[in-house]
Amino acid sequence: MVNKHDVKKRMRQLAADYIHEPQQEAYKLDDTEMMLHIGPQNPIQPGPFLIDLKISGETVRDSKLYMGYGHKGIEKILESLTYIQGLPITDRMCYLSSLSNNEAYVSSVERLLDIEPPERSQYIRVIMQELSRIQSHLLGTGEYATDLGFVTMFLFMIREREYVLGLIEDITGARITHCFPRFGGVREDLPEGWREKAIDVLAMINEKCETYKELFSSDRTYRMRTVGIGTLTKEDVIKVGLTGPALRAAGIDYDVRKVYPTLTYPDIDFKVQTGNNGDIFDRIMVRINEIQESCWIIEQALDQIKPGPLFPDELPYGRRTPSMRVPPGEAYVPVEDPRGEIAIYIVSDGTDKPYRVKVRGPSFALMQGLPPMLENVYIADVPAIAASMDSCNSEVDR
Amino acid sequence: MDGETVLDSLKSQFQDAVMDAMVDSQPPHIVCANVDKEKIVDVCAYLKDNLQFNRLSGITSVDFLDKNKFEVVYMIASYDHSVIVKLKADVVRDENPSIDTVIPVWWNANWYEREVYELMGIYFNGHPEMTVLVLTDDMMGEWPFRKDYPGFPQTAAKYPYSDDQESVVESEYPLKWKSWPSERHYLE
């Protein structure tokens, strides 16, 4: 058991010194420079993180990023829970797009169990993933718009997001943490009348995205703040190892749904959206185009879906999911999260609990690529760049 | 450029270093290989220069308590083709397990290696800033992800003390919310 004395020492040490007084020799401040802590509680991202900016006047000379304010030790918790108990935990890893986290976890376990979900539940999973992508992009772009002072755009986007959350809620019953897929199938079927409701919500979102794109690209003051700022060229993006919209904004059309197609993505044709010079403007445009692309994917999926069973006939574990034994082995299946490629590497040793779970999240690279971009940038651009990367800090710290 | 060609070129290049390499049957068709601890940087450099593996997807480590070894797993992928390579390097579970860093090959290995160090305790020789990334400063020496970490199932439902111990928080961390919290400036 953790003994009391070192707990006392640790709590006293925690309380006494302010968090992370940066070692002054790490930053040799000459007289014109100043240290600015954009602290753990900052209105830039939905999760807490700390940026130390060394600024002189209005330009940022150097920046240091402190993560870890959302570290819950999820991988350690997952090791002590059975496979089905671990599913709700993967929701809360990156809570902005919990369905793709579930998808990564479930497809890895399906590889271990060597089972294939039937046609209908694959289509339902594709629909749910695309819906989660739409609401995550809307929230990410909205958060970014507040950092430019565009509060009205944020409220419009969150209003659209409520409609999408309504659609998701009709099926899974939850708004943010769904815990929806199961090993080998899906928990619920599409309710009646959901198809028509989904089609006109998607039509509304499609035409709203047109207005956003037109508003974003035509507004003079907006272009002054975004074109050519926080650019990540092709070499930088490859060096940092980004995936997702931030990568595609630089012109590389790497999309996990095309490179490692799982589920029924090969039967659905969609175009991978790419920008050309990787600045803030392109990243946001790629995200809005992806929202429209996701609407198109869902319409195709809704046309191609046929009635059928949700689970395969013979399941290795039958109906006893809680005490399911998984054969020993390893699995690593990349899935397209709204922020990039997510994959959960599961090592199983034959018991009903995973031996080791490692989550490869996309936000890890997004946050790692932030400090190099903040050299010789104005203070006003720091929140804009950080929000345009749209990284989920809870996924970085796990 | 698919799994077999990568496998053959790897085997031909490093006969002794690469042991029991094979291609996974499941769809992403990952090329798995166990690599000797000393040769890991050369294999990675070879993969990056000759076989266009320009994306390090992740570094993780698995702790085999019974086999008394760590397994450092490198997931390497590429933007140009769809082959994933999984390299595993075994590190003996002794006093300070260490392996060479791959930062010269991939710049973004920096954070992955820092995370593996602070959570599992495997030191990466030659790493520029091996400091805390995710944990608090004082938890640096506890390697929480090891299998024999005592503090994990937080049995004390109310951290940091259980019911029998007296309240550590109140005495050590006095919050005077019972009296007016910010009266200090009045009394000066």
Added chain:
Amino acid sequence: MCMHGRKARSHGCVEKEVIMPKDIRTPMQVITTTTSAIHEFLKKSPAQDVINWGRKNSLWFMTQPMGCCGVEMIATGCSHYDTDRFGIIPRCSPRHADVMVISGYIVRKYFPALKRLYEQMPSPKWVICMGNCSISGGPFYRSYSTLQNIDEIFPVDVYIAGCPPRPEALIQGFIELQKKIKAKTDKGTMYGVK
């Protein structure tokens, strides 16, 4: 602004012995009607109802999204579940905020920052625990790096269960806090405390 540690002699009442905090120097014995004495008097008078009405109808909460509940808090502040109807606006600086909504898991690395934010807020200040993570650690109660006993560290007024609670639940939490303020049973205004 009740002021402890001072000889609060006002309105000719009997001299009250006030708890003297150890580490604060005893000031010069200048007895004036201090603002805290005024506030003590106000608390007993009917004027407190008017003040409570004002405080109740303009609760400014601090934008501090810490976890999944933080995303629901953002959604509550926006157009669909508008909290502006009740006069509840998100504020960025702890100096302007009245209510601290702990929305999400409290990690031991983030806790000193949370504590400092609470101390920076001017009183009367209230704390709302939103979601299971802030009430009892939620799904991460077994983890080595989350705190489970927030109710012993902060004077929490309203607990909103749910993981994450729906925006309507958060709005009902605010309304419950308003009711407590109206009924003078909230912990922020320190009624009973001498």
Added chain:
Amino acid sequence: MLEEQMDILLGLLYTIFGNENWWGPWIRGVVGLCAMGAIMVSAMFAVWLERKYASDIQSRIGPNRVGGRYGLLQLIADAIKLFAKEDLKPDKVDTPVWVGAPILMFGSALLMLIAIPFGAFVFNGTTYPLAVTQFDISILYLEAVSAIGIIGIFMAGWGSNNKFSVIAAFRNIARMIGYEVALGLTIVSVVIVTGSLNIVDIVEAQRSVVWFAFVMPLGFMIFGVSLIADMGRIPFDQNEAEEELIAGWGTEYSGMRFGLAYFAEYIHMVLGSCIAVLIFLGGWNMPGFLVDLNIPLIGLLPAGIFLAKWVLVMMFVILIRWALPRIRIDQVTSIGWKILFPLAMVNLVWAAMLGLVWPW
């Protein structure tokens, strides 16, 4: 029956604002105090208008629970809460500067209302402006006093010993210097045309022919842009940018200190839009197309026209706040010096030519 009451009212207004005997200034002093109260009420109306109109723009329901269906008492609840807040003074704060800043900002905002004629009234033939005092250099006085607010904001930023507010203070100074110049030049061009610095004469000059907004459209645009920059509202909102500087200069203020400074900003907005209406939109004169219908200005009609124009200008300012993103401080200063200043010079030349032929 209505006419007699109107005459009594106009007679009363005449005794206060119109006559020139010895006790006239004394009564106008008292009326100045009442005008201060009136301005506070109109500032509260501005805050309520902003919250309600902004919620309409953002497709949400504004405050509707506090006072009746339209949330009228919302502002009073905010004021009571801010009054009853703890007066928290951070430790290492430069007390005289920190305490004096909101007072200076509030005072400078109130000083402006002495010279501003809030509309006019007609009493047997002659129109008398509802101004506390009229003096020859009233427009110059208004400009000078509104510039004192900048010192207040800088004192607030510097005094609160907080890095974010220091940056906000310097940003505010950088923006204001650029835009006071453009503001001053456009006002000078109006003065050249009318030939007098008295704001009442400027409004009288616009009665006969047409408003200055139509005569000098370029000057009107420059004036509008620099007025919004003067107020520090969204496109030029750098000193309170929530995302970058937490709450700008107001970071260390709490309770009624913050209320006072926040209120001063709205009073500045109210009086700024009053000046815009007076100088460029023809004060209490009838709109251009109605002049040829020669409807006589009777009774309190001019005051009503002034009120309508003032509310419209305020709604425009609020709409701009919620419709545009915020631009960076270096872009703000470059616009101020490189674009607005030369255009203001061009407008000055145009006004000089206009002045030669003005009474056409």
